[in-house]
Amino acid sequence: MEEVFLELKGIKKSFGGVKALKGVNLTVKKGEVHCLAGENGCGKSTLIKVISGVHAADEGEIYIEGNLIKDFSPIDAIRLGIQVIYQDFAVFPNLTVAENIAMNKAVQTGKKFMSWKESREIALRAMEQIGAHMDPEILVERLSVANKQMVAICRAILEDAKLLILDEPTTALTAKEVDKLFTIIENLKNKGIAIIIVTHKIEEVYGIADQLTILRNGANVATGNIKDFDRPTFVKYMTGRNIEDSNYRPSEVGDEILRLEHLSREGAFQDVNFSLKKGDVLGITGLLGSGRCEIADALFGIMPADSGKIFLHGKEICIKNIGDAINHKFAYVPEDRLTQGLFLERSIADNTIAASIKKYFKGGRLWYGEMKKATETWxxxxxxxxxxxxxxxxxxxxxxxxxxxxxxxLNTHPDLLVLNGPTVGVDIGAKSDIHKILHQLAENGVGIIIISDDLSELVQNCNKIIVMSGGAVGVQINSSQTTESELAEMLNGKTKLEGA
Structure with missing residues:
Protein backbone atom coordinates (compact mmCIF):
# COMPACT_ATOMS: atom_id res chain seq x y z
CA MET A 1 0.00 0.00 0.00
CA GLU A 2 1.32 3.44 -0.95
CA GLU A 3 2.34 5.63 1.94
CA VAL A 4 0.23 8.73 2.53
CA PHE A 5 2.18 11.99 2.76
CA LEU A 6 -0.65 14.49 3.31
CA GLU A 7 -4.12 14.06 4.73
CA LEU A 8 -6.61 16.86 5.33
CA LYS A 9 -9.79 16.24 7.32
CA GLY A 10 -12.70 18.68 7.46
CA ILE A 11 -10.71 21.83 6.66
CA LYS A 12 -12.75 25.00 7.09
CA LYS A 13 -11.69 28.59 6.48
CA SER A 14 -13.66 31.84 6.41
CA PHE A 15 -12.76 35.42 5.60
CA GLY A 16 -15.02 38.11 7.02
CA GLY A 17 -18.02 35.83 7.09
CA VAL A 18 -17.36 34.40 3.62
CA LYS A 19 -16.84 30.64 3.82
CA ALA A 20 -13.93 29.86 1.48
CA LEU A 21 -13.53 26.22 2.58
CA LYS A 22 -16.42 24.17 3.95
CA GLY A 23 -14.95 21.01 5.42
CA VAL A 24 -12.54 19.94 2.65
CA ASN A 25 -10.91 16.49 2.71
CA LEU A 26 -7.81 15.61 0.70
CA THR A 27 -5.40 12.67 0.70
CA VAL A 28 -2.15 12.74 -1.30
CA LYS A 29 0.22 9.76 -1.41
CA LYS A 30 3.96 9.69 -1.99
CA GLY A 31 4.89 9.18 -5.63
CA GLU A 32 1.45 10.34 -6.78
CA VAL A 33 0.36 13.18 -9.06
CA HIS A 34 -2.89 14.53 -7.63
CA CYS A 35 -4.89 17.08 -9.62
CA LEU A 36 -6.80 19.70 -7.62
CA ALA A 37 -9.46 21.07 -9.94
CA GLY A 38 -12.35 23.49 -9.78
CA GLU A 39 -13.51 26.76 -11.22
CA ASN A 40 -12.17 30.12 -10.09
CA GLY A 41 -13.42 30.94 -6.60
CA CYS A 42 -13.94 27.30 -5.61
CA GLY A 43 -11.33 27.45 -2.82
CA LYS A 44 -8.25 25.93 -4.49
CA SER A 45 -5.94 28.87 -3.70
CA THR A 46 -7.12 29.04 -0.09
CA LEU A 47 -6.54 25.31 0.34
CA ILE A 48 -2.99 25.61 -1.03
CA LYS A 49 -2.28 28.39 1.46
CA VAL A 50 -3.59 26.26 4.32
CA ILE A 51 -1.36 23.36 3.26
CA SER A 52 1.68 25.65 2.99
CA GLY A 53 1.09 27.39 6.35
CA VAL A 54 0.13 30.80 4.93
CA HIS A 55 -3.40 30.54 6.35
CA ALA A 56 -4.36 28.73 9.53
CA ALA A 57 -7.48 26.58 9.18
CA ASP A 58 -10.43 27.60 11.36
CA GLU A 59 -11.40 23.96 11.81
CA GLY A 60 -10.12 20.57 10.72
CA GLU A 61 -6.98 18.48 10.99
CA ILE A 62 -3.77 18.32 8.94
CA TYR A 63 -1.65 15.16 8.98
CA ILE A 64 1.79 15.01 7.37
CA GLU A 65 3.34 11.55 7.17
CA GLY A 66 0.82 10.43 9.78
CA ASN A 67 1.61 13.19 12.29
CA LEU A 68 -1.02 15.73 13.33
CA ILE A 69 0.36 19.21 12.58
CA LYS A 70 -0.87 22.29 14.43
CA ASP A 71 -0.06 25.99 14.20
CA PHE A 72 2.57 25.74 11.50
CA SER A 73 4.06 28.62 9.50
CA PRO A 74 5.34 28.71 5.91
CA ILE A 75 8.88 28.03 7.11
CA ASP A 76 7.58 25.06 9.11
CA ALA A 77 5.87 23.77 5.96
CA ILE A 78 9.15 24.01 4.05
CA ARG A 79 10.95 22.09 6.81
CA LEU A 80 8.25 19.43 6.55
CA GLY A 81 9.02 19.10 2.84
CA ILE A 82 6.19 21.18 1.34
CA GLN A 83 7.11 23.45 -1.56
CA VAL A 84 4.70 25.61 -3.59
CA ILE A 85 5.54 27.00 -7.02
CA TYR A 86 3.08 29.77 -7.83
CA GLN A 87 2.41 31.18 -11.28
CA ASP A 88 4.97 33.99 -10.86
CA PHE A 89 7.61 31.40 -9.72
CA ALA A 90 9.04 33.89 -7.12
CA VAL A 91 12.44 34.08 -8.82
CA PHE A 92 14.89 37.01 -8.72
CA PRO A 93 15.23 38.32 -12.30
CA ASN A 94 18.43 40.30 -11.58
CA LEU A 95 20.30 37.25 -10.22
CA THR A 96 21.81 34.37 -12.16
CA VAL A 97 20.31 30.90 -12.49
CA ALA A 98 22.86 29.52 -10.03
CA GLU A 99 22.24 32.27 -7.48
CA ASN A 100 18.47 31.75 -7.65
CA ILE A 101 18.75 28.01 -7.19
CA ALA A 102 21.31 28.12 -4.38
CA MET A 103 20.03 31.16 -2.47
CA ASN A 104 17.56 29.38 -0.17
CA LYS A 105 20.22 26.89 0.83
CA ALA A 106 22.58 29.74 1.70
CA VAL A 107 19.91 31.53 3.74
CA GLN A 108 19.01 28.39 5.67
CA THR A 109 22.63 27.73 6.60
CA GLY A 110 23.10 31.34 7.71
CA LYS A 111 25.79 32.23 5.20
CA LYS A 112 26.48 35.96 4.80
CA PHE A 113 28.27 35.54 1.48
CA MET A 114 27.52 33.25 -1.44
CA SER A 115 30.33 31.29 -3.02
CA TRP A 116 29.99 31.45 -6.80
CA LYS A 117 31.76 28.11 -7.24
CA GLU A 118 29.54 26.41 -4.66
CA SER A 119 26.38 28.00 -6.11
CA ARG A 120 27.30 26.77 -9.57
CA GLU A 121 27.90 23.23 -8.31
CA ILE A 122 24.59 23.22 -6.41
CA ALA A 123 22.70 24.51 -9.46
CA LEU A 124 24.25 21.98 -11.84
CA ARG A 125 23.43 19.16 -9.41
CA ALA A 126 19.80 20.29 -9.17
CA MET A 127 19.43 20.70 -12.92
CA GLU A 128 20.86 17.23 -13.48
CA GLN A 129 18.21 15.76 -11.20
CA ILE A 130 15.35 17.05 -13.34
CA GLY A 131 17.06 16.98 -16.73
CA ALA A 132 17.12 20.77 -17.17
CA HIS A 133 19.79 22.41 -19.32
CA MET A 134 20.53 26.07 -18.60
CA ASP A 135 23.61 28.24 -18.40
CA PRO A 136 24.09 28.74 -14.62
CA GLU A 137 25.68 32.16 -15.27
CA ILE A 138 22.79 33.68 -17.24
CA LEU A 139 20.49 36.21 -15.56
CA VAL A 140 17.03 34.79 -14.90
CA GLU A 141 15.38 37.82 -16.55
CA ARG A 142 16.75 36.55 -19.87
CA LEU A 143 15.13 33.13 -19.55
CA SER A 144 11.91 31.93 -21.16
CA VAL A 145 8.88 31.38 -18.94
CA ALA A 146 9.46 27.62 -19.11
CA ASN A 147 13.07 27.93 -17.94
CA LYS A 148 12.10 30.28 -15.11
CA GLN A 149 9.79 27.51 -13.99
CA MET A 150 12.66 25.04 -14.17
CA VAL A 151 14.69 27.32 -11.88
CA ALA A 152 11.84 27.32 -9.35
CA ILE A 153 11.57 23.51 -9.49
CA CYS A 154 15.34 23.10 -9.05
CA ARG A 155 15.24 25.35 -5.99
CA ALA A 156 12.33 23.37 -4.55
CA ILE A 157 13.96 19.96 -4.83
CA LEU A 158 17.10 21.29 -3.13
CA GLU A 159 14.96 21.89 -0.05
CA ASP A 160 14.32 18.14 0.17
CA ALA A 161 10.79 18.57 -1.16
CA LYS A 162 8.43 15.72 -0.33
CA LEU A 163 5.33 17.48 -1.64
CA LEU A 164 5.52 19.82 -4.63
CA ILE A 165 2.47 21.98 -5.37
CA LEU A 166 2.32 23.50 -8.86
CA ASP A 167 -0.23 26.29 -9.29
CA GLU A 168 -1.43 26.51 -12.92
CA PRO A 169 2.00 25.37 -14.14
CA THR A 170 1.24 25.34 -17.89
CA THR A 171 -0.59 28.66 -18.31
CA ALA A 172 2.18 30.37 -20.31
CA LEU A 173 3.89 27.31 -21.80
CA THR A 174 3.91 26.05 -25.37
CA ALA A 175 2.93 22.46 -26.17
CA LYS A 176 6.59 21.38 -26.34
CA GLU A 177 7.35 23.03 -23.00
CA VAL A 178 4.34 21.31 -21.42
CA ASP A 179 5.64 17.94 -22.62
CA LYS A 180 9.04 18.71 -21.09
CA LEU A 181 7.45 19.77 -17.78
CA PHE A 182 5.40 16.58 -17.65
CA THR A 183 8.53 14.49 -18.19
CA ILE A 184 10.15 16.25 -15.22
CA ILE A 185 7.04 15.71 -13.10
CA GLU A 186 7.07 12.01 -13.99
CA ASN A 187 10.73 11.78 -12.91
CA LEU A 188 9.98 13.47 -9.58
CA LYS A 189 7.01 11.17 -9.05
CA ASN A 190 9.23 8.13 -9.65
CA LYS A 191 11.53 9.42 -6.90
CA GLY A 192 8.63 9.26 -4.44
CA ILE A 193 7.77 12.97 -4.36
CA ALA A 194 4.06 13.70 -3.95
CA ILE A 195 2.79 16.28 -6.42
CA ILE A 196 -0.35 18.41 -6.46
CA ILE A 197 -1.19 20.16 -9.73
CA VAL A 198 -3.77 22.94 -9.75
CA THR A 199 -5.06 23.46 -13.26
CA HIS A 200 -8.05 24.41 -15.44
CA LYS A 201 -6.86 22.43 -18.45
CA ILE A 202 -8.76 19.16 -18.53
CA GLU A 203 -6.81 17.65 -21.42
CA GLU A 204 -3.56 18.08 -19.50
CA VAL A 205 -5.02 16.47 -16.38
CA TYR A 206 -5.50 13.22 -18.25
CA GLY A 207 -1.93 13.40 -19.50
CA ILE A 208 -0.24 13.52 -16.08
CA ALA A 209 -2.55 12.96 -13.08
CA ASP A 210 -3.16 9.75 -11.12
CA GLN A 211 -5.82 11.04 -8.75
CA LEU A 212 -8.35 13.85 -8.95
CA THR A 213 -10.10 16.00 -6.37
CA ILE A 214 -12.70 18.54 -7.53
CA LEU A 215 -13.87 21.47 -5.42
CA ARG A 216 -16.93 23.60 -6.01
CA ASN A 217 -18.01 26.50 -3.79
CA GLY A 218 -15.43 25.57 -1.15
CA ALA A 219 -16.48 21.94 -0.78
CA ASN A 220 -15.49 18.52 -2.11
CA VAL A 221 -17.75 17.34 -4.91
CA ALA A 222 -15.69 14.43 -6.24
CA THR A 223 -12.47 12.54 -5.66
CA GLY A 224 -10.95 9.38 -7.07
CA ASN A 225 -8.78 7.80 -9.75
CA ILE A 226 -8.55 9.94 -12.89
CA LYS A 227 -9.53 6.89 -14.97
CA ASP A 228 -12.96 6.93 -13.34
CA PHE A 229 -13.81 10.38 -14.74
CA ASP A 230 -14.67 10.79 -18.39
CA ARG A 231 -14.64 14.35 -19.72
CA PRO A 232 -18.40 15.07 -19.45
CA THR A 233 -18.42 13.81 -15.84
CA PHE A 234 -15.34 15.89 -15.00
CA VAL A 235 -16.95 19.02 -16.45
CA LYS A 236 -20.28 18.37 -14.71
CA TYR A 237 -18.60 18.07 -11.31
CA MET A 238 -16.52 21.22 -11.89
CA THR A 239 -19.29 23.48 -13.14
CA GLY A 240 -22.47 21.94 -11.81
CA ARG A 241 -23.89 21.96 -15.35
CA ASN A 242 -23.66 19.98 -18.55
CA ILE A 243 -21.35 21.61 -21.08
CA GLU A 244 -21.32 19.81 -24.38
CA ASP A 245 -18.34 19.93 -26.72
CA SER A 246 -19.44 20.82 -30.23
CA ASN A 247 -17.47 22.11 -33.18
CA TYR A 248 -18.52 25.53 -34.42
CA ARG A 249 -19.91 25.63 -37.93
CA PRO A 250 -21.55 28.84 -39.21
CA SER A 251 -25.17 28.55 -40.27
CA GLU A 252 -24.10 30.35 -43.42
CA VAL A 253 -21.04 32.22 -44.69
CA GLY A 254 -21.94 35.70 -45.91
CA ASP A 255 -20.23 38.75 -47.34
CA GLU A 256 -16.54 39.44 -46.88
CA ILE A 257 -15.64 41.48 -43.80
CA LEU A 258 -11.83 41.57 -43.89
CA ARG A 259 -9.20 40.75 -46.50
CA LEU A 260 -5.41 40.94 -46.25
CA GLU A 261 -3.28 41.02 -49.38
CA HIS A 262 0.50 40.49 -49.18
CA LEU A 263 0.63 42.08 -45.71
CA SER A 264 4.22 42.24 -44.44
CA ARG A 265 6.35 43.72 -41.68
CA GLU A 266 10.09 43.29 -41.82
CA GLY A 267 11.37 40.83 -39.24
CA ALA A 268 7.87 39.79 -38.16
CA PHE A 269 5.77 38.35 -41.00
CA GLN A 270 5.65 38.45 -44.77
CA ASP A 271 3.17 38.06 -47.61
CA VAL A 272 0.17 37.23 -45.42
CA ASN A 273 -3.05 36.66 -47.36
CA PHE A 274 -6.45 35.64 -46.00
CA SER A 275 -10.09 36.68 -45.97
CA LEU A 276 -12.74 36.66 -43.26
CA LYS A 277 -16.45 36.52 -44.03
CA LYS A 278 -19.65 36.92 -42.06
CA GLY A 279 -20.10 33.78 -39.97
CA ASP A 280 -16.39 32.90 -39.94
CA VAL A 281 -14.41 32.39 -36.78
CA LEU A 282 -10.81 32.35 -37.99
CA GLY A 283 -8.14 30.72 -35.83
CA ILE A 284 -4.46 31.59 -36.13
CA THR A 285 -1.80 29.45 -34.48
CA GLY A 286 1.92 28.80 -34.68
CA LEU A 287 4.95 28.39 -32.47
CA LEU A 288 6.45 31.38 -30.65
CA GLY A 289 8.14 33.61 -33.21
CA SER A 290 5.91 32.38 -36.04
CA GLY A 291 4.37 35.82 -36.51
CA ARG A 292 0.91 34.97 -35.17
CA CYS A 293 0.84 37.70 -32.49
CA GLU A 294 2.54 40.24 -34.74
CA ILE A 295 -0.38 40.03 -37.18
CA ALA A 296 -2.72 41.09 -34.37
CA ASP A 297 -0.39 43.98 -33.49
CA ALA A 298 -0.46 45.11 -37.13
CA LEU A 299 -4.24 44.93 -37.44
CA PHE A 300 -4.68 47.03 -34.30
CA GLY A 301 -1.98 49.52 -35.26
CA ILE A 302 0.36 48.70 -32.37
CA MET A 303 3.14 47.74 -34.81
CA PRO A 304 1.74 48.53 -38.27
CA ALA A 305 2.60 46.59 -41.41
CA ASP A 306 5.29 47.93 -43.76
CA SER A 307 3.54 46.88 -46.94
CA GLY A 308 0.50 45.10 -48.30
CA LYS A 309 -3.18 45.96 -48.24
CA ILE A 310 -6.05 45.70 -45.75
CA PHE A 311 -9.65 45.70 -47.01
CA LEU A 312 -12.69 46.20 -44.78
CA HIS A 313 -16.06 45.42 -46.38
CA GLY A 314 -14.37 45.57 -49.77
CA LYS A 315 -12.76 49.00 -49.31
CA GLU A 316 -9.03 49.45 -48.79
CA ILE A 317 -8.16 51.06 -45.45
CA CYS A 318 -4.93 52.31 -43.88
CA ILE A 319 -3.93 51.43 -40.32
CA LYS A 320 -0.87 53.29 -39.08
CA ASN A 321 -1.73 53.50 -35.38
CA ILE A 322 -4.23 52.37 -32.76
CA GLY A 323 -6.45 55.38 -33.44
CA ASP A 324 -6.82 54.31 -37.07
CA ALA A 325 -7.81 50.81 -35.99
CA ILE A 326 -10.44 52.05 -33.53
CA ASN A 327 -11.83 54.50 -36.10
CA HIS A 328 -12.31 51.58 -38.47
CA LYS A 329 -14.15 49.74 -35.65
CA PHE A 330 -11.41 47.22 -34.94
CA ALA A 331 -11.16 45.82 -31.40
CA TYR A 332 -8.37 43.84 -29.75
CA VAL A 333 -8.43 41.64 -26.66
CA PRO A 334 -4.72 41.30 -25.72
CA GLU A 335 -2.89 38.24 -24.47
CA ASP A 336 -2.21 39.64 -20.97
CA ARG A 337 -5.45 41.09 -19.62
CA LEU A 338 -3.91 42.16 -16.32
CA THR A 339 -1.28 44.49 -17.76
CA GLN A 340 -2.69 45.29 -21.19
CA GLY A 341 -6.46 44.99 -20.94
CA LEU A 342 -7.65 46.20 -17.55
CA PHE A 343 -7.39 48.94 -14.94
CA LEU A 344 -7.27 46.71 -11.88
CA GLU A 345 -7.86 49.48 -9.35
CA ARG A 346 -10.95 50.77 -11.18
CA SER A 347 -14.53 49.51 -11.14
CA ILE A 348 -16.21 47.14 -13.57
CA ALA A 349 -18.09 50.13 -15.02
CA ASP A 350 -14.91 52.18 -15.55
CA ASN A 351 -13.29 49.27 -17.37
CA THR A 352 -16.34 48.50 -19.47
CA ILE A 353 -16.67 52.02 -20.88
CA ALA A 354 -12.92 52.75 -21.13
CA ALA A 355 -12.75 52.27 -24.91
CA SER A 356 -16.03 54.07 -25.62
CA ILE A 357 -15.97 56.87 -23.06
CA LYS A 358 -16.37 59.61 -25.69
CA LYS A 359 -20.01 58.73 -26.30
CA TYR A 360 -20.80 59.34 -22.64
CA PHE A 361 -19.61 62.96 -22.79
CA LYS A 362 -22.66 65.18 -23.26
CA GLY A 363 -22.89 68.87 -22.57
CA GLY A 364 -19.33 68.94 -21.29
CA ARG A 365 -19.81 66.28 -18.63
CA LEU A 366 -19.89 62.52 -18.22
CA TRP A 367 -23.29 60.85 -18.01
CA TYR A 368 -22.60 58.33 -15.27
CA GLY A 369 -26.15 56.97 -15.31
CA GLU A 370 -25.78 55.85 -18.93
CA MET A 371 -22.34 54.39 -18.20
CA LYS A 372 -23.78 52.35 -15.35
CA LYS A 373 -26.75 51.25 -17.43
CA ALA A 374 -24.49 50.08 -20.30
CA THR A 375 -22.27 48.14 -17.89
CA GLU A 376 -25.19 46.43 -16.19
CA THR A 377 -26.55 45.43 -19.60
CA TRP A 378 -23.23 43.76 -20.49
CA LEU A 410 -18.22 45.08 -27.57
CA ASN A 411 -19.43 48.40 -26.22
CA THR A 412 -17.67 50.03 -29.19
CA HIS A 413 -19.81 47.88 -31.54
CA PRO A 414 -16.80 46.60 -33.55
CA ASP A 415 -16.75 45.24 -37.08
CA LEU A 416 -13.67 43.14 -36.27
CA LEU A 417 -12.72 41.56 -32.94
CA VAL A 418 -9.23 40.04 -32.60
CA LEU A 419 -8.58 37.96 -29.48
CA ASN A 420 -5.10 36.81 -28.48
CA GLY A 421 -5.29 33.84 -26.10
CA PRO A 422 -8.93 34.59 -25.18
CA THR A 423 -9.28 31.87 -22.54
CA VAL A 424 -5.80 31.67 -20.98
CA GLY A 425 -6.19 31.11 -17.23
CA VAL A 426 -9.98 30.93 -17.56
CA ASP A 427 -11.96 28.10 -15.99
CA ILE A 428 -14.03 25.77 -18.10
CA GLY A 429 -17.43 27.33 -17.37
CA ALA A 430 -16.28 30.85 -18.28
CA LYS A 431 -14.43 29.45 -21.29
CA SER A 432 -17.64 27.91 -22.61
CA ASP A 433 -19.49 31.21 -22.06
CA ILE A 434 -16.81 33.17 -23.96
CA HIS A 435 -16.87 30.77 -26.89
CA LYS A 436 -20.65 31.05 -27.16
CA ILE A 437 -20.38 34.85 -27.17
CA LEU A 438 -17.86 34.72 -30.02
CA HIS A 439 -19.98 32.31 -32.07
CA GLN A 440 -23.03 34.56 -31.72
CA LEU A 441 -21.03 37.63 -32.71
CA ALA A 442 -19.74 35.85 -35.81
CA GLU A 443 -23.26 34.82 -36.80
CA ASN A 444 -24.35 38.45 -36.35
CA GLY A 445 -21.70 39.70 -38.74
CA VAL A 446 -18.75 40.65 -36.51
CA GLY A 447 -15.43 39.40 -37.84
CA ILE A 448 -13.80 37.14 -35.24
CA ILE A 449 -10.11 36.15 -35.18
CA ILE A 450 -8.81 33.90 -32.39
CA ILE A 451 -5.04 33.64 -31.91
CA SER A 452 -4.19 30.69 -29.69
CA ASP A 453 -1.86 27.77 -29.06
CA ASP A 454 -4.73 25.82 -27.48
CA LEU A 455 -5.35 23.46 -30.38
CA SER A 456 -8.57 21.99 -29.00
CA GLU A 457 -9.94 25.52 -28.65
CA LEU A 458 -9.16 26.22 -32.31
CA VAL A 459 -10.58 22.97 -33.71
CA GLN A 460 -13.79 23.28 -31.69
CA ASN A 461 -14.43 27.00 -32.06
CA CYS A 462 -13.07 28.07 -35.46
CA ASN A 463 -14.36 27.00 -38.85
CA LYS A 464 -11.12 28.12 -40.54
CA ILE A 465 -7.55 27.82 -39.20
CA ILE A 466 -4.26 29.35 -40.34
CA VAL A 467 -0.96 27.81 -39.22
CA MET A 468 1.93 30.31 -39.20
CA SER A 469 5.53 29.24 -39.66
CA GLY A 470 8.59 31.48 -39.85
CA GLY A 471 6.50 34.60 -40.32
CA ALA A 472 4.52 33.19 -43.22
CA VAL A 473 1.18 31.47 -43.68
CA GLY A 474 2.12 27.80 -43.80
CA VAL A 475 -1.34 26.41 -44.36
CA GLN A 476 -4.98 27.54 -44.40
CA ILE A 477 -7.45 24.78 -43.65
CA ASN A 478 -11.09 24.17 -42.91
CA SER A 479 -11.29 22.87 -39.33
CA SER A 480 -13.65 20.11 -40.43
CA GLN A 481 -10.76 18.70 -42.46
CA THR A 482 -8.26 18.39 -39.62
CA THR A 483 -7.86 17.17 -36.05
CA GLU A 484 -6.02 18.43 -32.99
CA SER A 485 -3.29 15.81 -33.42
CA GLU A 486 -2.81 16.75 -37.08
CA LEU A 487 -2.48 20.41 -36.12
CA ALA A 488 0.10 19.47 -33.49
CA GLU A 489 2.12 17.61 -36.12
CA MET A 490 2.04 20.67 -38.38
CA LEU A 491 3.26 22.89 -35.54
CA ASN A 492 6.05 20.51 -34.59
CA GLY A 493 7.26 20.15 -38.17
CA LYS A 494 6.25 16.51 -38.54
CA THR A 495 3.87 17.37 -41.36
CA LYS A 496 5.00 19.53 -44.24
CA LEU A 497 3.07 22.78 -44.40
CA GLU A 498 1.58 23.35 -47.78
CA GLY A 499 -0.69 26.26 -48.65
CA ALA A 500 -4.27 25.22 -49.31
Missing part, protein backbone atom coordinates in the same frame (compact mmCIF):
# COMPACT_ATOMS: atom_id res chain seq x y z
CA UNK A 379 -23.04 42.09 -17.07
CA UNK A 380 -26.38 40.47 -17.84
CA UNK A 381 -25.85 39.78 -21.56
CA UNK A 382 -22.49 38.01 -21.28
CA UNK A 383 -23.00 36.50 -17.84
CA UNK A 384 -20.41 38.38 -15.79
CA UNK A 385 -20.65 37.19 -12.20
CA UNK A 386 -20.86 40.43 -10.22
CA UNK A 387 -23.42 41.94 -7.86
CA UNK A 388 -23.24 45.35 -9.57
CA UNK A 389 -21.08 47.53 -11.81
CA UNK A 390 -19.25 49.00 -8.81
CA UNK A 391 -16.76 46.36 -7.52
CA UNK A 392 -13.09 46.81 -8.42
CA UNK A 393 -12.04 44.69 -11.38
CA UNK A 394 -9.27 43.06 -9.31
CA UNK A 395 -11.91 41.38 -7.12
CA UNK A 396 -13.27 39.32 -10.03
CA UNK A 397 -12.15 35.85 -11.09
CA UNK A 398 -9.95 35.49 -14.17
CA UNK A 399 -12.87 34.39 -16.33
CA UNK A 400 -15.03 37.33 -15.30
CA UNK A 401 -12.14 39.74 -15.82
CA UNK A 402 -11.77 38.40 -19.35
CA UNK A 403 -15.48 38.90 -19.98
CA UNK A 404 -15.12 42.53 -18.91
CA UNK A 405 -12.27 43.02 -21.42
CA UNK A 406 -14.55 41.61 -24.11
CA UNK A 407 -17.45 43.77 -22.94
CA UNK A 408 -15.22 46.84 -23.12
CA UNK A 409 -14.71 46.29 -26.83
Missing amino acids: IKDINIVALSSEPLIKTLSGGNQQKVVIAKW
